[in-house]
Amino acid sequence: MNIEQFTQLLEEKGITLSSKQLHQFNRYYELLVEWNEKMNLTAITEKNDVYLKHFFDSATASFFFDFNQPFSICDVGAGAGFPSIPLKICFPELKVTIVDSLQKRITFLENLAKELELENTFFYHDRAETFGKNPEHREQYDIVTARAVARMSVLSELCIPLVKQGGVFIAMKAANAKEELNSSLKAISILGAEVEKSYSLTLPFEESERNIIVIRKNKQTPKKYPRKPGTPNKMPLE
Template identity: 50%
Template sequence: MDQVQSHFLSLLRDHEIEISAEQLTQFEIYFKELVAWNEKMNLTGITEREQVYVKHFYDSLTLSFFVNMKDIHTLADIGSGAGFPGIPLKICFPHLKLTIVDSLNKRILFLQNIVDQLSLDGVELIHGRAEDIARKTQYRDQFDLVTARAVARMAVLNEFCLPFVKVGGVFAAMKGSDPREEVEEAARSLKVLHGRLTGNHHLTLPLDDSARHIILVEKAGATPKAYPRKAGTPLKSPIV
């Protein structure tokens, strides 16, 4: 174990997360594959090793500081990109049944390689638009926890993500800068999509103290039949 890994473990222990040597190896393989594939396709602008461990891996796991993962069985990661936060959460909490939805097939191919390299069980990778997938019975109103990291503004995210959440489940939006304005803008979409704001948590990342916010929304009722609207509409015409 080197200094980067030791620091990573220390950061997790501060939040009572313990991982095994095997799990630590999985993170290292993930890092190496991310950097290798990033030379062929645009997955991330962050490739320096310590930065990846903190700004991708640790950042992804901060969701578990505010949501008890022991109570979560099914997790959907919408617009996951290079697998954040879904894959780090799956590595740390192997019991999770993870579904990742992404609109770009090249990213799905990368994620399939990661799943294979890390021998992860219980992961489903779906190539498609969130608005289309959320219309399918097997995914609609089904998940304990749904998350999206740095994907879109809240008014849009609510329509992308809340249709996947089961009644009583949670949608967690992972944001950078202060999202208060976004949250206010999204009030109508929350009401329409039967979401109830339950938390807005702030933290700073190690290394550069960059701000992070995690917005938690509880699903209070089944998704109305009219939503989500057809692919592309939420971005062009958010519910505001």
């Protein structure tokens, strides 16, 4: 996907990028490749692939959910900033918080936000399990996102505690999302939420399957969740 295709396909979805936003995406790409030589941020480094599999893929969440408001978003395990930084570039009013367990990724993201002049972006080096217990962050976010971090039952325990009542958890998954989702319905319910809608799309050019799952939080998450670090992965709520 070249820049013209990227711009055109987003425009077809109602996202018109200014020259400043296009510059931000280009600089994002340059910094990603530059820092990737020092640390492992991504296995995808070819420009057209980054625009398709990272930038465009991240933006697909907005095809099914309206981000055009000053929502507070928490992105769990964002790695090199996906999906929240591309969404922030497309929708500058968003207030973005990223939590990641690796300090070097946080250092990259802090530098990235400074270079791209992204306001209202906050970065925390922490495990999602302990972050979700912190009263400053627990049940404080309109939207919590995660992109292919872990299977749905585990992701739900890491993310739903951060969503405020009435807010949403948006999980971005590749193939096999339906089976994963079915086996995590009990966990989602225990954590105080329910599946509102699940969407499927095909990524252009490479034709791979993507799924956007919108989970609405309707009541408080019981205080014992998330459990201590490592437990959700070892003993998923299923």
